[in-house]
Amino acid sequence: MNIQDIFCTIVQIDSESGNEEAMSLFIQNFLQERNISFSEEKEFQLIAKIPAKNKKSAEAKKLMFCAHMDTVSPGKNIIPFIDDSGKITSSGNTILGADNKASLANMLFLIDKIATNEITTHHHLEFVFTTKEEIDDPAVYALDMKKITSEVGFIFDKANENDMNTVVSVASSISDFTVEIVGKGAHASSPELAINALEMMVEFVSELQLGACYPHSTLNIGKISGGEATNTYPSRISLAGDFRSQSPEYMKKIEDDLLKAQQKVLANPKFCKNGEKGNIDINIMVYCKGYAHNVQSKNFLALERIYKKMGYENLTIIDTQSGSDASCFMNHATHAIETFCLNDGCFDVHTVKEWTTVENLEKLQSIMQNIACDF
Numbered sequence: 001m002n003i004q005d006i007f008c009t010i011v012q013i014d015s016e017s018g019n020e021e022a023m024s025l026f027i028q029n030f031l032q033e034r035n036i037s038f039s040e041e042k043e044f045q046l047i048a049k050i051p052a053k054n055k056k057s058a059e060a061k062k063l064m065f066c067a068h069m070d071t072v073s074p075g076k077n078i079i080p081f082i083d084d085s086g087k088i089t090s091s092g093n094t095i096l097g098a099d100n101k102a103s104l105a106n107m108l109f110l111i112d113k114i115a116t117n118e119i120t121t122h123h124h125l126e127f128v129f130t131t132k133e134e135i136d137d138p139a140v141y142a143l144d145m146k147k148i149t150s151e152v153g154f155i156f157d158k159a160n161e162n163d164m165n166t167v168v169s170v171a172s173s174i175s176d177f178t179v180e181i182v183g184k185g186a187h188a189s190s191p192e193l194a195i196n197a198l199e200m201m202v203e204f205v206s207e208l209q210l211g212a213c214y215p216h217s218t219l220n221i222g223k224i225s226g227g228e229a230t231n232t233y234p235s236r237i238s239l240a241g242d243f244r245s246q247s248p249e250y251m252k253k254i255e256d257d258l259l260k261a262q263q264k265v266l267a268n269p270k271f272c273k274n275g276e277k278g279n280i281d282i283n284i285m286v287y288c289k290g291y292a293h294n295v296q297s298k299n300f301l302a303l304e305r306i307y308k309k310m311g312y313e314n315l316t317i318i319d320t321q322s323g324s325d326a327s328c329f330m331n332h333a334t335h336a337i338e339t340f341c342l343n344d345g346c347f348d349v350h351t352v353k354e355w356t357t358v359e360n361l362e363k364l365q366s367i368m369q370n371i372a373c374d375f
């Protein structure tokens with residue numbers, strides 16, 4: 001068994017978000033064949049546990065590795081291809097699924113090495129396999145967190161970074177929102193009867209600062225739909241988007257901006273006609289909470305030591321505006337686990353050009369192994 005074989009096997013198991021059952025069954029089989037105990041969790045998620053080996057009980061730490069089984073689309077019938085240089089791509093019509101199967105394959109490879117006694121000294125290890133990470137409702141929040149007893153966690157899910165020793169130190173909070181703009185439709189020849197939802201939308205949007213609205217913060221409206229016919233003033237327009245920030249204050253400010261824009265439009269007499277009023281409903285949903293690591297914490301320094309031991313100069317610290325399962329573990333109300341989101345060695349993820357390399361898969365294995373044995 002080698003890492004590229006496991007990787008190429010599992011990227012061929014379709015597992016777009018919400019359809020992870022086959023992937024979960026493959027992992028369950030893989031664990032059963034190696035006598036690794038695991039529990040099945042909600043939404044096909046799994047928690048596997050391997051007790052420490054050849055460590056004095058005082059030295060044995062409890063560590064978690066976590067990866068998500070799901071992929072974005074187009075992720076069906078993926079055909080992986082390895083060229084002479086070791087670059088791994090899909091056939092070009094689908095994603096590769098290296099996000100997050102580069103990490104998933106490496107977790108399975110590590111488990112196999114332990115099961116076959118190729119690795120004989122390691123800490124207590126928990127392997128958590130999650131689903132629906134790529135969509136608005138990540139299943140990690142449905143895990144029974146009491147079952148996870150690790151003191152520190154590692155998630156290799158940061159893509160597009162050249163340095164393998166990259167760690168996310170600050171992650172933004174992300175909130176999704178929808179805006180339902182309701183006016184009143186009327187025939188194109190009778191503007192006096194219409195409360196034009198499009199005009200309401202234009203005024204609403206012009207009150208907002210889209211894009212990089214505040215320092216380390218963004219606001220985007222990514223979906224616009226509405227209107228009924230070419231000869232009708234639109235009665236309804238729906239918008240959907242998200243906003244992100246490293247700072248809780250700016251998250252609140254952006255929320256306030258949306259509400260102020262709503263009030264401004266609703267106060268405009270232009271959108272009140274013949275005793276009827278236009279309306280705007282805003283619904284804001286927290287997608288994930290941000291976090292910041294203490295780069296002087298015991299665990300952070302221990303992680304840095306692992307990378308240094310492997311020949312890296314230090315850890316490359318970055319901040320990110322994209323979410324990962326790490327937010328759930330970092331922010332959990334009763335069972336928070338200091339969890340690091342690390343480079344997965346993958347590039348152009350979420351596109352049909354997604355790629356990784358055999359070399360990066362091997363580097364990832366070496367990093368995971370060093371953590372499992374020496375953290």
Ligand SMILES: [Zn+2]
Pocket residue numbers: 068099100133157
């Ligand atoms: Zn991912």
